[in-house]
Amino acid sequence: MTRDLTTLDLDELRAVTVDQPYPLLFVTVSGAHLYGFPSRDSDVDLRGAHLLPIEEVVGLRTGRATIDADWLSDGVEIDLVTHDAFKFFRLLLSRNGYVLEQLLSPIVVSSSAAHEELVALGPETVTRHxxxxxxxxxxxxxxxxxxxxxxxxxxxxxxxxxxxxxxxxxxxxxxxxxxxxxxxxxxxxxxxxxxxxxxxxxxxxxxxxxxxxxxxxxxxxxxxxxxxxxxxxTRLPERPGAEDAVHDLLVRLRTGR
Known part of the structure; x- marks a missing residue:
């Protein structure tokens, strides 16, 4: 018998994210739990961003831009999808409401200083488009x-x-x-x-x-x-105002400045 997952155990969700191959900038809950209509048997959709090491960005052997992993816990599927910072940041600046919702999700499983900085920039990535x-x-x-x-x-x-x-x-x-x-x-x-x-x-x-x-x-x-x-x-702009700031954040993350 499956558990009632209309509510979430964030400590349990943190535990399933610790063995990821790359450092995580953040992981949040998306899907029906974020949208306010989870079912007793809903899957748990975890979404976030990871950071590839610089040698897996500039070298011949590049790292995984997207990682998708899933687990089964008490009969409930937990799905974790993360994008490398470059891919996530590009999506964020391209009128993609899905990644914006992931970034600004109030159900935070794990965070970082970079995540907090990006959340602060989030409103400046929104456009009329x-x-x-x-x-x-x-x-x-x-x-x-x-x-x-x-x-x-x-x-x-x-x-x-x-x-x-x-x-x-x-x-x-x-x-x-x-x-x-x-x-x-x-x-x-x-x-x-x-x-x-x-x-x-x-x-x-x-x-x-x-x-x-x-x-x-x-x-x-x-x-x-x-x-x-x-x-x-709307008074929202044609283009995101945070492009330069997001670029600078990615450079700092890659170079460790």
Missing amino acids: HAHHYRGFAHTQRRLHGKTGELKPLLYTFRAFLTGIHLMRSGELSAHLPTLTGLVPEAPGYLAELIEAKAAGEHRASAGLAPPTAVIDADLAVLERALDEAREA
């Missing part, structure tokens, strides 16, 4: 819901739109769906019930729980228009 990331992610998850009929991708769809809208309007990142329902007035009222239903099972079907497809499509259309309007009206 992050709206494209969230629109695209929402459409991908909506198609997935059409194929699987599961609650999870449906909640991911709403979460992506609401995160994008709030980010464009406020410049602040929130990936937590229960919080977003109170921050974005256009959020439909039935989301709280769907979040509660999802807690019972990772692959629970939405049939009989979610509103009819026509209602969902209409509500998602409202959110997509709101995202487009928020992007047009």
Whole structure:
């Protein structure tokens, strides 16, 4: 019988990260736990960044830019994916909301001085073009819901739109769906019930729980228009303001200055 992983044991999660082949800049929790709708049987998604030694960057034999490892603990899968600092920093500066959420996740498994510095720079990496990331992610998850009929991708769809809208309007990142329902007035009222239903099972079907497809499509259309309007009206810049600072941080990390 699997444990109830709607809550997390951070000490246990730290223990599974200690034997990584390269120093870790940070590890945080992403996925359904970050988004505020974990199930009793949810996988635990750990994400972060590692630092390759300089000889594995400038030499002929280069190190692994991405490392993916997984464990099974009491029947629950724990997945750890980390990118080398160069790759992570480049993604961060390229309107990738996914890595921005990993960086700014409040559920921190391990940290470092470099992580703290990067978190402080995080708001300066946000641009108006992050709206494209969230629109695209929402459409991908909506198609997935059409194929699987599961609650999870449906909640991911709403979460992506609401995160994008709030980010464009406020410049602040929130990936937590229960919080977003109170921050974005256009959020439909039935989301709280769907979040509660999802807690019972990772692959629970939405049939009989979610509103009819026509209602969902209409509500998602409202959110997509709101995202487009928020992007047009946002004060967020065209380009990230932290490019030089992120570059300098990477140079210091590589050279040990």
